[in-house]
Amino acid sequence: MKEITLFFQVHQPMRLRTYRFFDMGRDHNYLDDARNRTAMQSIAAESYIPANEMLLNLIRKYDGRLKVSFYISGLAIEQMRSFAPEALQGFRKLAATGCAEFVAGTYSHSFAALAGREALEKEVELHTAMMQAEFGVRPTAFFDTAMLYDDAIGGMIADMGFKTILAEGARHVLGWKSPNFVYANPQDQKVRLLLRNYRLSDDLAFRFSDSRWNEWPLTADKFAGWIRESEGETFNIFTDYAAIGAWNKEQSGIFDFIKAFVDNVCRDDDMRFATVTESAAAHQPIGVLYVNHETTWADEERDTSSWLGNELQQEAFGKLYAQQENVRRLDDPDFNHVWQFLQNADNFYWMATKWFTDSNQQISGSPYNSSYEAFINYMNVLSDFINELARRAESSGIEFAPLDDKTTEKPTSIINP
Amino acid sequence: MRVLMFGWEFPPHIAGGLGTACYGMTRGLAKNGVDVIFVMPKAYGDEDQRFVRVVNASDVEAVYREDGISEALWNKVSFMQIDSNMVPYSSPEEFACEHEKWLSAGERNLRRGDVWSERYTFSGAYGANLMEEVARYAVVAEQVARDLAGQFDVIHAHDWLTYCAGIAASRVSGKPLVIHVHATEYDRSGENVNPAVYDIEKAGILAADAVITVSNLTRNIVITRYGADPDKVFTVHNAVRFAPGDDMAAERFLDDKIVTFLGRITYQKGPDYFVEAAAKVLQRTNGVRFVMAGSGDMMPHVVRRVAKLGISDRFHFTGFLRGAEVNRMFALSDVYVMPSVSEPFGISPLEAMRSNVPVIISKQSGVAEILKYAVKVDYWDVDAMADAIYGLVTYPALGHMFADKGHEEVTGLKWDNAAAKIKAVYEHVTGAEHNAASI
Incomplete structure (x- = not known):
């Protein structure tokens, strides 16, 4: 029996407003509410709401034989509560069918794992609590931001009690091995790894609407046929939920494709859908997979260079997590909220310069005109946050941790000394 | 004393210090009894096709109206804007870049039916590069000088973009040329000077009847690097203009x-x-x-x-x-x-x-x-x-x-005093001081 695992990431960043030096010390509203509302409402209308409805109908139609899994970031849930409650309601309905698994991850869609165990634990604790509150089930599987994974991160996640971890089936990690089997983490071999089949996933997410692709148009029979012909036990199609309805618009036929694909699989006795936890439990690990370096699902490199590749990103990341202890000691709801959205990895992604030399160009999806603007604006907000943090601590008599050099160390060195 | 002045920017639309200096200077000259016709480039949008326009001083001054300058004073100053997309403080390379953008935004052609366009229909569009535009600007300046013949005694040009215009105007009118060096190519580019810019600067400095530099530092550069005759190079330091509202105290929100x-x-x-x-x-x-x-x-x-x-x-x-x-x-x-x-x-x-x-x-x-x-x-x-x-x-x-x-x-640094020195340079080149002395 081949298990097909459909997993979708749901995340929307909280975009910062243009925050100028002149605002510092005076105005502590950092978010661009209008922009965030527009973005959330438009993605909900295009993708989340109709896709939820489709999946719910399919689950009913095929008597619960369709299984799906989601990671929904805490920031996305907060914004759905504010701007698109109908989308959130759709996820709750899916949860109620028992056919949707909600996977744990970072609350802020952050790279807290690279800032150390404490930062990661805090993020996961918040996210797990939110999943339990929203959907009534405590997550058992784990997806780190952008599929971030290596042996050490896997070890930390295992220590938190998760039994299944999603990771990228990166070519440089697998070599001749296939992503279509369950693997084990070398530090804790009870932990099972589900690896993303990036070919099938990207066929669906990125190539489906591309008429220059030699397999275009992609039909459900063709897609299911590829799985049927492939060797393996578990086929992991992991992508962003925006692939249904936003990246591939409704007129591309993506909704009909999903319906036909589900129908095709449900009529085949050798294939079935499974949630990530079911899929990992259904098969014995075929071997231990060693991942020495951080892998993600991004770009050709499949590493963290899009987020932490240049000095701007490393500086901002280091300066942010240097405040971790202070935020913890103060533990004020207002400050915790800001701390969450400042950790969001998108902030660092928008500072990337890896694709062009002078980077006076805009990164797609970025609210900024250039990487430098992204950095300047983020640092203005962060500087004001640090300043206010110190002011509040002073007025409430909390003693702050002295800044030692360790906390401002470059993020990459924390994991790989 | 009446002066035809070629500048390249004027408040409120300024990119740097030159506009501020021109503003203070023009004002100081007016106070010293000098009439100024201020000519500057300005790129207009599609809606207007004139190459040169006379602009009301009060329009240019819209932003500065509140500082209480008397109308009588501004009557001594008139403005002319020449349609040009010359950009202050740009190198020929940067200009080429900007020009590309400008072209992609839509080139426009000259339409007929206007007195000014009839007169200046020598070229249909802006120059293809900065050097061409500088030359084109000089051609317009030449025509302006012909039209205004008899209405000015001396020509005053600011920085290299307008030197060619100054030289051309001086040739057709026979009036003496004063060039004002606010910066040289050596300041802008270190030792990696752009030879084309250097050549224009040198031509301006050598052709001028007098050179005004903004400091002794610049005076030295003009003499040693451009070979100017020290006797015709005068230093006039800039001053600063006081306007109400300058002393405003901004509320501080940071302790640092x-x-x-x-x-x-x-x-x-x-x-x-x-x-x-x-x-x-x-x-x-x-x-x-x-x-x-x-x-x-x-x-x-x-x-x-x-x-x-x-x-x-x-x-x-x-x-x-x-x-x-x-x-x-x-x-x-x-x-x-x-x-x-x-x-x-x-x-x-x-x-x-x-x-x-x-x-x-x-x-x-x-x-x-x-x-x-x-x-x-x-x-x-x-x-x-x-x-x-x-x-x-x-x-x-x-x-x-x-x-x-x-x-x-x-x-203590007043434009009135600096302008008086500039006026003395005008008098020097026009020979007015001798007349004054003989009277």
Whole structure:
């Protein structure tokens, strides 16, 4: 029996407003509410709401034989509560069918794992609590931001009690091995790894609407046929939920494709859908997979260079997590909220310069005109946050941790000394 | 005395110090009884097809109306704008870049049916590159000089973009040419001068009947690098204009001391030395923030350097500031630093002093020649610069002393006096002083 695992990431960043030096010390509203509302409402209308409805109908139609899994970031849930409650309601309905698994991850869609165990634990604790509150089930599987994974991160996640971890089936990690089997983490071999089949996933997410692709148009029979012909036990199609309805618009036929694909699989006795936890439990690990370096699902490199590749990103990341202890000691709801959205990895992604030399160009999806603007604006907000943090601590008599050099160390060195 | 003046920018639309200087100068000349016809380039949109227009002084002055300048004074000044997309402070390379953008935004052609367009229909569009545009501007200037024959006694051209225009106007009218050197190619580009720009500068300097430089520093460059006859080169230092509202106190929301750099972020202004000095100061004290206000081609480099030094939570960028924002920035500042590698004059420290801000200036600036109450350091001496910043923010008495004395000093620098010197140069070249003496 081949298990097909459909997993979708749901995340929307909280975009910062243009925050100028002149605002510092005076105005502590950092978010661009209008922009965030527009973005959330438009993605909900295009993708989340109709896709939820489709999946719910399919689950009913095929008597619960369709299984799906989601990671929904805490920031996305907060914004759905504010701007698109109908989308959130759709996820709750899916949860109620028992056919949707909600996977744990970072609350802020952050790279807290690279800032150390404490930062990661805090993020996961918040996210797990939110999943339990929203959907009534405590997550058992784990997806780190952008599929971030290596042996050490896997070890930390295992220590938190998760039994299944999603990771990228990166070519440089697998070599001749296939992503279509369950693997084990070398530090804790009870932990099972589900690896993303990036070919099938990207066929669906990125190539489906591309008429220059030699397999275009992609039909459900063709897609299911590829799985049927492939060797393996578990086929992991992991992508962003925006692939249904936003990246591939409704007129591309993506909704009909999903319906036909589900129908095709449900009529085949050798294939079935499974949630990530079911899929990992259904098969014995075929071997231990060693991942020495951080892998993600991004770009050709499949590493963290899009987020932490240049000095701007490393500086901002280091300066942010240097405040971790202070935020913890103060533990004020207002400050915790800001701390969450400042950790969001998108902030660092928008500072990337890896694709062009002078980077006076805009990164797609970025609210900024250039990487430098992204950095300047983020640092203005962060500087004001640090300043206010110190002011509040002073007025409430909390003693702050002295800044030692360790906390401002470059993020990459924390994991790989 | 009547002067035909070729400039390239005028408030409120300015990109740098030249516009501010032209404004103060024109005003000072008017007070000294000189009539000024101010000609400048201005790129118009599609809606208007005239090549030259006479602009009401009150229109140009819209923003500055409130400072109480008398109408009678402005009657002595008239404005002409020549349709041109010449951009101040741009190199030929940058212009080529901008021009591409401009072309893609839609080229336009000359339409008929207007008195001015009838007269200036020698060319249908802007020049293809900056050099061509400079030449085109000179052709228009020549026609302007013909039309205004008998209405001016001397021609005054500011910086290299307008030298050709000045020379052309001088040739057709036979009136003496005064060129005003606010900056040379050596200031802008170090030793890597653009030979085409250098040639125009040299032609202007040699053709002129008199050369006015903004400092002795620039006077030396003009004499040694361009071979000007020392007898015809005169130094007239710039001054600073006081306007109501300059002394406004901005409310402060940060407890830290603010150290400011305000200017174009280019090689000439030495922004990287400011960054290095900031890092040194921040090693010693935490109660300071550094602000870099402006934009320019070195910005990405500077941002990266700030990140690399790990001081980005204490070093902020504001982008380009205009008008009231500049005053606000000064009002928030505790120290103003101008670390220019080469600064023919440098008007911004005077504006800072006017706002009671102590200033640190590089010895390689023209303004260093006239200021006593400013800390002067070599631009490359980041240790000395860091020392001075640390001293001014840490010892209040020192800061107060420089602020008070500096304010007093800068109050004494009046455009009226500078304009009187310029008028004397006019009289020198027109021979009016001899007439005056003989009468």
